Amino acid sequence: MADKGTGTGTIEVPVLIVGGGGCGLAASVFCSDHGVGHLLVERHAGTSMIPKAHYHNQRTMEILRQHGLHEAVAEQAAPVEAFAKVRWLTSLDGDRPLDGRMIHEMDGFGGGVLRERYSAAGPVLPTRLPQSRLEPILRRHAERQNPGRILFGHELVEFADEGDRVVVAVRDTRTGAVADIAAQYLIAADGGRTVGPALGMEMRGRPALRQITTVYFSADLSPWWREGAHMTHFLNPYNPGLFSNLFEMGPTWGKHCEEWVMHFHLPPDEAAGADEEVIVPRIREVLGLPGLDLNLLGVTSWTVQGLLADGYRRGRVLFAGDAAHRQPPTVGLGLNSGIQDAHNLAWKLAAVLTGRAPDGLLGSYEAERRPVGRHNIDWALSAAAHNQAILGAIGLGANTPPERREQMFVAYFDPSPLGAAGRARAAEMFATARGGYQAHDLEIGFAYEDGAFCPDGGPPPSREPLRDVYRPTTRPGHRLPHAWLDRGGRRLSTHDLAGAGLGFALLTGPAGAPWCEAAAQVAEKFSIPIRTARIGDGAEFADADGQWAAVRETADEGAVLVRPDNHVAWRSMGAGDDPAGALADAISRVLHHDSAPR
Known part of the structure; x- marks a missing residue:
């Protein structure tokens, strides 16, 4: 299955992978392990600088273990005990009566009371590692196994499926040189940016649920930080517009974490003009730390979507990752699903390319993975809506009338028996969020x-x-x-x-x-x-x-x-x-x- 030249200047390879993000790089590793000759092209010069996805569920870690990647990932990743909790706080600190209060916490993502159950179910546990640190590991592994065939800074400029092969023109973004590549199959792992539109592949569903501003920053939060949280939601008693969530991003995990990601739900007009002068004060206000010294590392604005491609295969093109499905970050199914797509596909490509199976085997890729993609999208949408419904039901959501908001929080923290009863009722409602934070069967039982x-x-x-x-x-x-x-x-x-x-x-x-x-x-x-x-x-x-x-x-x-x-x-x-x-x-x-x- 080695690649070869045609003598006409066209490079021939069995498989071309378009896209060098987490899904594309994983596909490269898996193809190499199965002996599938391939070439990967990625338009960016390097791997992601933004943390993006950071939770790698048990099924994904099993796959990485199978392909010799688990130890390299685990060496940098947060162990499960470092992200065993999901928390809701009013702020980290502050001098007002309702500042710095814990609203609720629950175990999640394989930690705490869940650990024994997860440990019995698989040879490895989930981990947390931001995509900005995962992708370099995948890239090093891919380049070591397939030297000279992992081409960053190369973009697809023309594309044609000729029936018996796919022919593309790829441009070197540094030199402008264009090379023609012919492949028997193409894996589109480009996030749906190029190949899908060129083929008229439609993404259907809910294209614009809400706008999210993601802020990547460094700060020393050790005096105030509560260790062991996968995510911390902030519900401000005085200003519902400050609702946000915060995640550790390492490289040290726990109290002395250096880097963080915060998600804001900003209106589109505010998100478009968000700069350091707007973002930094907002971070400080959310955290209740007006004097916090922080360094802004990056700001991105993106749209939450729930979209599924019309198909996972079109001729000799196979779609994977965000090119096939896009879901809200709830439950952490995005990158996990993409890596699992690639894992499903690699052994089938190997069987077909070696002649052990006919091309029809590749039809099973869509038959198997597309229903999983559909269910994951629906589940993430449902979990996101339910999380908001819980807050509304206990009177702490964004839709509580402003004149009653502070009163509802005071009642929630009331030390009286009536307050205790209210918190107990709220705890019962929070427990239903396990469909998002404890979805073990969704992760490995599909x-x-x-x-x-x-x-x-x-x-x-x-x-x-x-x-x-x-x-x-x-x-x-x-x-x-x-x-x-x-x-x-x-x-x-x-x-x-x-x-x-x-x-x-x-x-x-x-x-x-x-x-x-x-x-x-x-x-x-x-x-x-x-x-x-x-x-x-x-x-x-x-x-x-x-x-x-x-x-x-x-x-x-x-x-x-x-x-x-x-x-x-x-x-x-x-x-x-x-x-x-x-x-x-x-x-x-x-x-x-x-x-x-x-």
Whole structure:
């Protein structure tokens, strides 16, 4: 799958990635790991200077772990205990009676009381690292694996899908030189700026929900800062227009954090004229720190959207990340979804480009990822609306009449039994925000209902309405449940059995030897690697904590086939009459071979 020249000045590569943000760089890493030759072009000279996305959920961290990136990210990232809380404050400090008061706090994002549950569900936990620090890690990794083929400062200027290939003209923004590139497939990870519009791809939904001004600044908040917060919402008792939220951005995490991001909900006319003279006093007023010494590092204004592309594929172009879906930052699904798009796509491109699967396999990318994108957008919109509804219900929202606002806050903090009852009622309402801050099932429990797997008619696990409880299952289309295994004194996860370089995996019970023998035959027939693992008493892999037996949902004689992206492709509840035939049929269907019944 190496690239080659045509002799006519056109560079040919199997895959061209347009866009070098988090999604595009992740796609490059994943393609390299799968042996997919590719070229990446990015119009900017370097990676993002603005923190942007900063929460990397458990599923994303599992993916980064699978591709050898977890340690590099974790080295700089905030561990889960450093962002275990979501808080609502009136301010950090101030000399008025209602200043510096804690309104409410709850555990979120895998921390606090959630940690045990998250730890049992996966081999790694979520982390926090701003995109401005994540992207350089991804870029270094991408360049090391694909030297000379990660081209920043190169923009796409012309584009054509010729049916059997995509041809583009790319301009070097420093020299003005233009190069022609031909690729068998193109991954559009450009945020929807160039490729989608050129193809007439529409983004539909809610294009302009509200305007957000994001302020990136440095300051020493250690005398006032309450450690352990993922986000801190500020509700000013005297001025509803000061509603905002604040996030640590490192590089030190906790009390001595140096850099911060604050989001303001400014009207468009105010946002357009926001400069240092406007922004700095506003930060000080929100925090209740009129004398705070701070350094403004950047100000951006952007529009909250809820948009989904008409399709995730158009001819030989595949859309990923913001080019396919854009959602509010609530629940932190944006970059996470983009990285997961790339992860879904990379192994399928590898299978098609090596001839192990027909082009039809790539159709499963849209079938699988687009419904997830739709649901994530809807969920983020719902969570954002609900957060505002909670504040309105307890009388602390922006719509409380100005003449009653301070009175409502005084009543909220009233030390009397009546005040305590009011806070207890409010706590019950705040608890419903777990659909945004504790959405574990949304993060790792999503499932594909149509695509590159073999449905077996099994019912999905029951789901809590607020998606705060994840229930593992081996039902095809779902993420493989994590369980710790032991092999010769080495501890590893079920997730370590499949992946780039490993291919598919077949996990069986201790009596699954016939399936393992069948896997060797099927692997040879289809020229694909299938790693086998018998798990249980007397088998090569010990079920370290009994966790696999609890979640496998098959008998000791059964088997679970796992795709390289750790989604379940097929399963047999017990022994089969013809293991080799059943497994061959499953692989044929998963890879979308023309001879397979669909």
